[in-house]
Amino acid sequence: MTQTVFAPWTDPAAKPLIRFRHVTKRFGDFTAIEDLSLDIYEREFFALLGPSGCGKTTMMRMLAGFEDPTEGTIELAGEDIGAVPPNKRAVNMMFQSYALFPHLTVRDNIAFGLKREGKPKDEIHARVEEMLRLVQLQKFASRKPHQISGGQRQRVALARSLAKAPKLLLLDEPLGALDKKLREETQFELMDIQEKTGTTFVIVTHDQEEAMTVASRIAVMKDGALMQVATPSQIYENPSSRYVADFLGDVTILEGKATKLGDAYEVHWAEGQPPLRAKSTLALADGAGCHLAIRPEKVEIHGEKPADDNVLRGKVIDIGYLGNISTYHVQLANGQTIRAQSFNTERDTRRAFTWEDEVWVNWTENCAVLLDH
Amino acid sequence: MRRFVLIAVPFLWLLALFLIPFGIVLKISLSDVALARPPYVPQFSWDEGIRAFLSQLDFENFAFIGAGAIVVTVVAIALLAAVAFPVYGLVFRRFFGGGLKALSIRSLIAAVVSVVAGILAVVIVFAVISFFFPSVVSLLEVDDYLYFQAYLSSLKIAAISTALTLLVGYPMAYGMARSPNSWRPTLMMLVILPFWTSFLIRVYAWRGILSQEGYLNQVLLWLGVIGEPLTILNTNTAVYIGVVYTYLPFMILPIYAALEKLDVSLIEAAEDLGCSRSSAFWLVTIPLSRPGIVAGCFLVFIPTLGEFVIPSLLGGSGTLMIGKVLWEEFFNNRDWPVASAVAIILLLILIVPIVLFQRNQQRQAEAGG
Numbered sequence: 001m002t003q004t005v006f007a008p009w010t011d012p013a014a015k016p017l018i019r020f021r022h023v024t025k026r027f028g029d030f031t032a033i034e035d036l037s038l039d040i041y042e043r044e045f046f047a048l049l050g051p052s053g054c055g056k057t058t059m060m061r062m063l064a065g066f067e068d069p070t071e072g073t074i075e076l077a078g079e080d081i082g083a084v085p086p087n088k089r090a091v092n093m094m095f096q097s098y099a100l101f102p103h104l105t106v107r108d109n110i111a112f113g114l115k116r117e118g119k120p121k122d123e124i125h126a127r128v129e130e131m132l133r134l135v136q137l138q139k140f141a142s143r144k145p146h147q148i149s150g151g152q153r154q155r156v157a158l159a160r161s162l163a164k165a166p167k168l169l170l171l172d173e174p175l176g177a178l179d180k181k182l183r184e185e186t187q188f189e190l191m192d193i194q195e196k197t198g199t200t201f202v203i204v205t206h207d208q209e210e211a212m213t214v215a216s217r218i219a220v221m222k223d224g225a226l227m228q229v230a231t232p233s234q235i236y237e238n239p240s241s242r243y244v245a246d247f248l249g250d251v252t253i254l255e256g257k258a259t260k261l262g263d264a265y266e267v268h269w270a271e272g273q274p275p276l277r278a279k280s281t282l283a284l285a286d287g288a289g290c291h292l293a294i295r296p297e298k299v300e301i302h303g304e305k306p307a308d309d310n311v312l313r314g315k316v317i318d319i320g321y322l323g324n325i326s327t328y329h330v331q332l333a334n335g336q337t338i339r340a341q342s343f344n345t346e347r348d349t350r351r352a353f354t355w356e357d358e359v360w361v362n363w364t365e366n367c368a369v370l371l372d373h
Numbered sequence: 374m375r376r377f378v379l380i381a382v383p384f385l386w387l388l389a390l391f392l393i394p395f396g397i398v399l400k401i402s403l404s405d406v407a408l409a410r411p412p413y414v415p416q417f418s419w420d421e422g423i424r425a426f427l428s429q430l431d432f433e434n435f436a437f438i439g440a441g442a443i444v445v446t447v448v449a450i451a452l453l454a455a456v457a458f459p460v461y462g463l464v465f466r467r468f469f470g471g472g473l474k475a476l477s478i479r480s481l482i483a484a485v486v487s488v489v490a491g492i493l494a495v496v497i498v499f500a501v502i503s504f505f506f507p508s509v510v511s512l513l514e515v516d517d518y519l520y521f522q523a524y525l526s527s528l529k530i531a532a533i534s535t536a537l538t539l540l541v542g543y544p545m546a547y548g549m550a551r552s553p554n555s556w557r558p559t560l561m562m563l564v565i566l567p568f569w570t571s572f573l574i575r576v577y578a579w580r581g582i583l584s585q586e587g588y589l590n591q592v593l594l595w596l597g598v599i600g601e602p603l604t605i606l607n608t609n610t611a612v613y614i615g616v617v618y619t620y621l622p623f624m625i626l627p628i629y630a631a632l633e634k635l636d637v638s639l640i641e642a643a644e645d646l647g648c649s650r651s652s653a654f655w656l657v658t659i660p661l662s663r664p665g666i667v668a669g670c671f672l673v674f675i676p677t678l679g680e681f682v683i684p685s686l687l688g689g690s691g692t693l694m695i696g697k698v699l700w701e702e703f704f705n706n707r708d709w710p711v712a713s714a715v716a717i718i719l720l721l722i723l724i725v726p727i728v729l730f731q732r733n734q735q736r737q738a739e740a741g742g
Contacts (some may be wrong), residue, residue, distance in 0.1 A: 064641075064645060065645075071430060080560075087645070087648055091645075093641075093642070093645045095642055096638075097638050099641065100642075100663065101639060101661075112643070112646050116652070117647060149399050160646070161645075164646070164647070222470050312487060345700035
């Protein structure tokens with residue numbers, strides 16, 4: 001049995017559902033989006049990730065039709081949608097505040113968009129019931145929004161935006177108002193619903209964990225530009241820049257100069273510390289400045305000096321115990337801190353290492369990522 | 374004890390400034406006019422005792438001004454409204470699927486149906502009552518139609534001016550709520566500013582604007598819009614202008630308060646779901662500002678009903694309003710008992726909108742909490 005992987009972005013023949021072509025958006029003097037081009041494919045769960053003010057919400061509002069690009073075009077299914085007002089677009093949005101109509105019941109909220117289309121009454125009714133079933137809110141159909149919980153409100157908002165079966169659903173920080181546990185549950189629910197309905201989802205979020213969980217691809221944004229667009233694992237394991245590596249997950253970044261050594265590079269990064277080896281396909285000139293990004297879970301911690309490459313000696317100065325994992329902050333002789341993570345697979349409360357212990361950390365040459373900017 | 378003291382403060386206030394004066398006026402309304410000082414009998418004296426005093430009080434004045442007919446009419450209007458509004462909603466939901474298309478033929482049909490249902494309800498209720506209690510019909514006999522007409526005319530003028538104030542005030546409140554944040558305090562100030570000068574002077578100033586040689590006519594003549602000066606002063610039109618001008622802030626402020634709270638993303642959500650700008654306004658903005666609209670309407674309607682200054686300064690001999698009649702009874706006729714009876718009935722009529730207003734405020738508070 002061959003498994004087909006969903007990856008239309010690797011197929012040159014695939015037609016994107018959404019195309020940003022050299023889009024620039026300015027508000028007065030402020031440039032929110034600068035010359036941005038991006039393709040999003042059908043049935044994708046696409047995440048726009050970035051800190052606040054990076055332009056991700058502006059991108060979403062341009063897709064919904066609340067903002068027009070200053071320059072460039074946006075295409076939906078091959079058509080330029082620049083002149084199409086929001087009420088005529090096959091795009092629906094789930095608002096960060098949910099924007100449920102407080103004077104209408106849950107049922108009427110979900111039916112709102114359908115009624116505007118002037119569909120027959122029984123068709124609307126059937127669709128609303130289907131949506132209520134999808135988000136499991138049949139029992140609450142006649143309540144008003146202020147009579148249900150935050151999580152239920154979030155589901156009403158989702159059902160309302162899905163009711164019209166849009167080609168594209170936009171989700172603006174959809175889980176921001178929920179507490180952590182509920183958020184995690186809802187993430188999986190969202191993925192489930194996306195799969196069931198086959199709708200293309202574009203989600204805006206500043207929560208990297210959320211983006212990693214739900215998305216098929218992530219676009220990391222900074223100051224109105226795309227830093228990297230790739231699958232969650234590519235972004236995590238092969239970040240294209242120091243910024244992306246730092247933004248997603250925990251990382252230790254060392255600065256140094258690279259020297260080519262076979263199929264790898266040797267990075268000289270500090271006086272008195274051994275050079276570090278890292279495999280990379282980057283073409284760097286000898287002596288060029290570079291960054292070395294090391295994820296803590298890839299770093300092993302030892303009580304005795306191991307006979308490997310990339311071994312550094314230091315002292316444990318901090319331990320973060322999270323239950324499933326422990327993070328050790330190991331300070332080297334030159335003051336640099338390296339983070340190392342180990343899984344607590346045993347129930348033994350006694351830790352192998354404690355504060356002030358002399359330890360060695362190491363990682364294999366495949367694990368560190370060499371970055372040129 | 375502490376609780377009692379807390380309640381006592383507003384209660385004493387109510388007693389001193391409302392219940393006692395009301396009792397006095399009620400007593401005068403039950404007395405007879407006399408050439409004396411004060412100009413009515415009986416006066417209470419300890420020699421005659423309370424029984425003799427009470428025996429001299431009667432409802433003559435109420436019968437004279439046709440209080441029965443007035444109260445019956447007001448009750449009929451209230452009943453009509455109480456039946457028509459729910460019927461309107463029912464008809465809409467039942468037959469038109471609840472999809473609100475404002476100002477369409479459907480709403481017209483629903484309005485006609487609900488008004489007819491209301492009239493039917495009124496007719497049936499009165500038929501039943503007069504069948505079982507024939508004596509009630511005698512209540513409808515009126516000695517002097519002046520008062521009856523004055524009450525009806527006041528209701529009409531108050532209703533029309535409330536509607537006009539809403540038409541002028543809503544766009545202003547909407548504009549204020551949509552203006553940039555930094556402008557709002559200034560706009561608010563501009564709305565409230567007229568309160569800083571005397572109401573009497575401001576209304577009087579309108580005489581200068583509206584009279585035959587007034588500024589309005591001069592400007593219109595100069596522009597060539599009209600050939601000869603318009604007669605506005607001393608007509609009902611002048612009264613409407615005066616009421617709209619005077620009570621506009623009372624309409625604007627509650628509507629503004631409701632609109633300011635309105636989340637802009639609700640309008641965006643409505644547009645996103647297929648509403649045009651105007652249908653988003655009718656389906657989202659109007660329903661969500663309704664508590665403000667209702668509050669504003671009552672705040673204008675209630676004082677306008679008994680308004681005296683505006684009709685006497687701007688209105689003419691044809692302007693019949695109960696406040697003016699009341700004043701004339703007191704000071705021109707020196708008939709304090711009849712004037713008091715007029716005042717008592719006015720108060721009874723006002724109870725209906727005041728209770729409705731209170732209920733609206735309460736519901737709003739509950740919805741907010």
